Amino acid sequence: MERLEFRFDGGRPTTAANACIVGVVASGNLEVLIEPAQQSDTCAIEISTAANGFGDVWRAVMADFFERHRPGGIRISINDAGATPAIVALRLDQAIEEFTRAAPA
Numbered sequence: 072m073e074r075l076e077f078r079f080d081g082g083r084p085t086t087a088a089n090a091c092i093v094g095v096v097a098s099g100n101l102e103v104l105i106e107p108a109q110q111s112d113t114c115a116i117e118i119s120t121a122a123n124g125f126g127d128v129w130r131a132v133m134a135d136f137f138e139r140h141r142p143g144g145i146r147i148s149i150n151d152a153g154a155t156p157a158i159v160a161l162r163l164d165q166a167i168e169e170f171t172r173a174a175p176a
Contacts, residue, residue: 075118075126077133082143084111091170094162101151101159103166112143120151132156136163145170 086107094102108115116133147166154162 073118073120073123073126075116075120075129077116077118077130079114079116079134079137080112082112082114082137082141082145084144085140085142085167085171086144087170091166093166093169096150096152099153099155099158101149101154101162103162104148105166105170106146106148108144108146110144114142114145114147116147116149118149118151120149120153122151122153128156129159132159132163136160136167140164140167142167 087105090104090106092102092104094100096102114137118129120129147163149159149162151159
């Protein structure tokens with residue numbers, strides 16, 4: 072099991088009242104948990120993955136996600152069982168959509 076951490080600064084405050092989880096940890100899949108965090112412009116990401124040695128790929132997928140959504144004030148936890156980069160991107164998009172949908176009015 073490999074553990075990776077990434078941090079992106081300069082995001083827009085992304086708020087919601089509750090945490091959000093999407094996906095299921097199973098063969099070839101992953102789950103994504105998004106929670107509110109203290110710093111309003113920071114997106115902190117922690118990844119636990121069964122696929123060792125793919126840090127550069129994870130960094131690229133996370134950077135792409137951050138550039139597309141510019142989220143700030145959130146912490147993302149990913150538990151991976153060998154998902155492809157396309158599935159990771161899909162789950163991240165689903166999670167941020169669900170998280171922001173639950174935002175207080």
